[in-house]
Amino acid sequence: MSVPRKDQIIGVIGPAGFGGSYLCVELIRRGHAVIGLSRNPESFGTCHGYTPRQLDIESASIEDLARNFSDIDVLVSQYGPHTQGAGALQYMPYIEVVRKLILAVKLTNIKYFVFVGGAGSLLVPTTHECLADHPSFFLSYRQQMAESDAHVRYMEERLGPIGDGLRVYRNARLAVKSGTASSTDLQTIETYEDNIRNNDRASDYIKAGRAALLFFEGNTSFPWTFVSPSPLYRPGARTGSYEITIDHLPLKGERIDKDSILSGRLTGISSADLAMAIVDEIESPKLLHKHWTASADLSNDIAYPCYVTANEI
Missing domain, CATH: 3.40.50.720 (NAD(P)-binding Rossmann-like Domain)
Incomplete structure (x- = not known):
């Protein structure tokens, strides 16, 4: 060509x-x-x-x-x-x-x-x-998106409520990494990831x-x-x-x-x-x-x- x-x-x-x-x-x-x-x-x-x-x-x-x-x-x-x-x-x-x-x-x-x-x-x-x-794509995808503040901001701007939920999940994961996680943070992560495993499909x-x-x-x-x-x-x-x-x-x-x-x-x-x-x-x-x-x-x-x-x- x-x-x-x-x-x-x-x-x-x-x-x-x-x-x-x-x-x-x-x-x-x-x-x-x-x-x-x-x-x-x-x-x-x-x-x-x-x-x-x-x-x-x-x-x-x-x-x-x-x-x-x-x-x-x-x-x-x-x-x-x-x-x-x-x-x-x-x-x-x-x-x-x-x-x-x-x-x-x-x-x-x-x-x-x-x-x-x-x-x-x-x-x-x-x-x-x-x-x-x-089977592991959507969980891996959300976990890695949550590692990036830039990606979470992008999701917030583009997708509204979906991005808002990702921000809460990111904050809970950061609390775990810093050793300051509360029981609420742990529950947030468990609930968010269970929802992905059970409902997040193509x-x-x-x-x-x-x-x-x-x-x-x-x-x-x-x-x-x-x-x-x-x-x-x-x-x-x-x-x-x-x-x-x-x-x-x-x-x-x-x-x-x-x-x-x-x-x-x-x-x-x-x-x-x-x-x-x-x-x-x-x-x-x-x-x-x-x-x-x-x-x-x-x-x-x-x-x-x-x-x-x-x-x-």
Whole structure:
């Protein structure tokens, strides 16, 4: 496939959302012309190199989508319920949108379709399970999120009550670490973790993101790459460095056993670093027809905003 040039047009579905806004900033800073496609693309702001194009991805027909994509060279989909929580969009509507996007892309001359999915489709090393199906994922995920003040702040800003509960859980865990835990703290941890074990399962949205990969795998009828952000994906600094892994979830440290393989070992990446990885792939494609993830250093635990705007450029 040809390498996109700086004079080509990059379309971003969801330009004002969490991942999409950081991606637009990265693209425009590198000199790319960006068309933002969503119901409210103007909320990203105004700057040279950015053109808002109002489009309701969910209600548009395949023909409407193709018409709006007709002048775009590279299309990046950051489509998802980024401001409403993981359960806001159900299984079938999500799958239907992905199906329409692919069919619309195939009606155009788009040179590369970059689809940003979820971490749930990543395979756990040494097993045949994907992350969304692994029995210890959700507990490990909440425990590691609670280790980071920046991640808890992100959850509070983006998800409201879910983030508030995570803050209480984090404070109780910190009290245990400092040796000052009360009986209330211990009960908070027990109740929170029991609830995760008994009730926290893959939502319809996570399952839909996992299933969406099946539209792509083995399909060479259009030029695509499928990006699954690593699990501890949050706003953060642009470190300028990341690692790419194909299909599998990269894990930190040494494996202990099958049941605890994820405990304390989940990796992540900042929205700024993932944006850099995606733009690097757009500028120099190496992962055509691949499902991949990127992970990076998250030791900087300073909270960053969920969404950025053209003012950041």
